[in-house]
Amino acid sequence: MFGKKFQRKYALTDQGIINTKRGALWTVIVNLVVMGGIGILYLLMAEFMSTFTSGSSLPNAVLIIALVVIFLILSYITHLQQYKVTYGLVYGEVEQTRLRLAERLRKLPLGYFGKRDLADLTETLMSDVNRMEHVWSHVLGYLYGSYISTGIIAVCLTFYDWRLTIASLWGVPVAFVLLFGTRSIAERHSQAVKKAALNVSDGIQEALENIREIRATNQEDLYLAALDKKIDNHEKIQIRGELTTGLFVNGASVIMRLGVATTILLGAWLIVSGKIDFMLLFLFLLIITRVYAPFDQSLALIAEVFVSQISADRINEIYEMPTAEGSQNFKPQGHDIEFKDVCFAYDTADVLKDVSFTAKEGEVTALVGPSGSGKSTCARLAARLWDINSGTIKVGGIDISTIDPEVLLRDYSMVFQDVVLFDDTVMENIRLGRRNATDDEVIAAAKAANCDEFVNRLAQGYNTLIGENGSKLSGGERQRISIARALLKDAPIVLLDEATASLDVENETKVQEALSRLLVGKTVLVIAHRMRTIEAADKIIVLADGKVAEQGSPNELMSQNGLFSRMVKLQQQSSNWKLN
Numbered sequence: 001m002f003g004k005k006f007q008r009k010y011a012l013t014d015q016g017i018i019n020t021k022r023g024a025l026w027t028v029i030v031n032l033v034v035m036g037g038i039g040i041l042y043l044l045m046a047e048f049m050s051t052f053t054s055g056s057s058l059p060n061a062v063l064i065i066a067l068v069v070i071f072l073i074l075s076y077i078t079h080l081q082q083y084k085v086t087y088g089l090v091y092g093e094v095e096q097t098r099l100r101l102a103e104r105l106r107k108l109p110l111g112y113f114g115k116r117d118l119a120d121l122t123e124t125l126m127s128d129v130n131r132m133e134h135v136w137s138h139v140l141g142y143l144y145g146s147y148i149s150t151g152i153i154a155v156c157l158t159f160y161d162w163r164l165t166i167a168s169l170w171g172v173p174v175a176f177v178l179l180f181g182t183r184s185i186a187e188r189h190s191q192a193v194k195k196a197a198l199n200v201s202d203g204i205q206e207a208l209e210n211i212r213e214i215r216a217t218n219q220e221d222l223y224l225a226a227l228d229k230k231i232d233n234h235e236k237i238q239i240r241g242e243l244t245t246g247l248f249v250n251g252a253s254v255i256m257r258l259g260v261a262t263t264i265l266l267g268a269w270l271i272v273s274g275k276i277d278f279m280l281l282f283l284f285l286l287i288i289t290r291v292y293a294p295f296d297q298s299l300a301l302i303a304e305v306f307v308s309q310i311s312a313d314r315i316n317e318i319y320e321m322p323t324a325e326g327s328q329n330f331k332p333q334g335h336d337i338e339f340k341d342v343c344f345a346y347d348t349a350d351v352l353k354d355v356s357f358t359a360k361e362g363e364v365t366a367l368v369g370p371s372g373s374g375k376s377t378c379a380r381l382a383a384r385l386w387d388i389n390s391g392t393i394k395v396g397g398i399d400i401s402t403i404d405p406e407v408l409l410r411d412y413s414m415v416f417q418d419v420v421l422f423d424d425t426v427m428e429n430i431r432l433g434r435r436n437a438t439d440d441e442v443i444a445a446a447k448a449a450n451c452d453e454f455v456n457r458l459a460q461g462y463n464t465l466i467g468e469n470g471s472k473l474s475g476g477e478r479q480r481i482s483i484a485r486a487l488l489k490d491a492p493i494v495l496l497d498e499a500t501a502s503l504d505v506e507n508e509t510k511v512q513e514a515l516s517r518l519l520v521g522k523t524v525l526v527i528a529h530r531m532r533t534i535e536a537a538d539k540i541i542v543l544a545d546g547k548v549a550e551q552g553s554p555n556e557l558m559s560q561n562g563l564f565s566r567m568v569k570l571q572q573q574s575s576n577w578k579l580n
């Protein structure tokens with residue numbers, strides 16, 4: 001009952017499955033204790049009845065009180081224990097599940113994040129886990145414990161009268177068969193509700209992210225109307241879903257309770273025909289009122305069990321996604337980056353086709369080419385941010401697909417177009433480059449990246465909070481923080497993707513000076529549209545449509561009169577830059 005399939009079905013951790021078993025066990029104990037109370041009530045009633053009918057003496061009051069007190073104490077202890085196991089331990093399970101998800105996400109290749117949108121992932125981490133929490137705490141232990149205790153009670157009752165046992169309990173399996181038979185309908189509705197809810201959160205997130213563009217293009221009304229439509233649709237689908245599950249759940253509850261009617265009818269007939277006495281019917285009536293109670297609670301939440309299946313599937317999808325793993329032992333012979341026949345596609349369309357080149361240690365290798373030719377993709381693949389489809393990428397002779405990305409990235413400093421900053425101070429954002437750097441080292445790197453000038457203007461200097469993703473800073477300031485981070489890290493491989501694109505000429509010149517100090521002796525892969533940025537490159541790889549069109553020194557390429565020389569000439573028309 002509580003095997004691996006059950007664990008996967010409800011996305012439980014190993015500890016979670018143990019807790020669920022405990023919850024079910026304590027539910028069985030609670031239900032049996034309550035049945036014991038009903039048994040005491042029955043015995044007392046039987047004694048009183050025989051006093052009235054045969055005139056025997058009344059039962060001993062002390063014994064009655066003792067039995068009631070024992071029942072109350074047992075009931076209190078078992079309920080408390082059941083509460084602790086089913087509710088208390090579930091919070092630990094929620095924590096473990098979120099940590100396990102976060103750990104998985106940390107190790108997933110970046111390609112995964114391109115395929116699933118962030119609102120969807122946040123939904124899994126927050127709402128899906130919350131929904132599972134409700135099922136773990138309110139349903140699983142109660143439901144499975146009730147199955148077991150009802151089975152035990154049914155066996156005991158057959159010793160009294162098998163006919164009445166069937167008459168009183170037939171409704172339970174029939175109700176559940178009906179409910180699980182209509183499960184696919186409920187699940188379909190749940191899926192539709194979930195999709196509509198995601199559409200709403202996507203719409204809200206999109207509106208918040210693009211608020212500037214929406215205002216700038218006067219699209220507010222249009223956006224709100226579209227969002228309104230999504231919210232209305234969600235409401236409509238939700239009401240339809242609630243009605244459907246309500247119908248099935250209440251139908252099942254009514255069928256279960258029909259057992260009371262059949263027990264009374266059969267019991268009355270058995271009494272009239274002299275086969276049982278009234279007290280036995282009374283016992284059955286007492287018991288069935290209690291047997292239905294835990295099922296009622298589970299039935300009310302059964303819709304959640306159905307919906308939870310979708311949440312569990314979404315959680316399992318993250319658990320089961322192959323992570324980017326590899327050896328912890330990375331001892332390359334130097335840091336040459338070698339691409340050999342590399343093919344890569346983000347989805348189905350090939351972005352890189354048989355790309356081969358070597359970026360040598362101590363040299364600056366520049367990737368140039370038209371927009372969309374695959375330059376940034378090459379830089380990302382060089383750091384194993386994605387895994388390639390075929391070919392090999394080696395660093396210092398070691399295939400990087402065999403190395404744990406976290407270990408590999410220790411040897412990389414990266415400055416990309418899309419700078420990622422955290423809602424923390426300037427100091428801590430730069431320190432991300434090297435966690436154990438002292439304040440003085442951070443400030444030295446910041447000065448080298450020309451951050452000092454704008455940091456001194458901030459209210460709390462280096463201790464100023466810069467907002468979500470550095471929203472309080474300009475594009476150029478954010479880029480300089482990213483460069484300071486790379487300077488601080490001082491890794492043997494440096495990837496620069498449009499690293500100075502957001503800087504004005506004066507700042508660019510200063511930062512280029514700092515960068516040129518950083519780049520000495522390193523393996524540098526640089527991407528820039530502005531030829532000025534790559535004029536000092538030792539080697540140039542020209543990409544066109546995902547293929548290497550030309551490669552060589554700048555002078556060699558200029559003399560070939562190919563794509564590179566055309567690009568340089570085009571830029572010369574708008575500036576006076578000259579090669580050599």
Ligand SMILES: Nc1ncnc2c1ncn2[C@@H]1O[C@H](COP(=O)(O)OP(=O)(O)OP(=O)(O)O)[C@@H](O)[C@H]1O
Pocket residue numbers: 114346347351369370371372373374375376377378
């Ligand atoms: N995350 C992604 N998912 C799917 N396709 C992508 C992704 N990133 C880039 N692409 C596609 O891959 C191709 C190469 O993109 P890439 O960013 O490498 O080009 P690029 O040469 O760096 O362009 P640019 O000079 O404009 O920055 C483009 O067609 C782009 O649309």
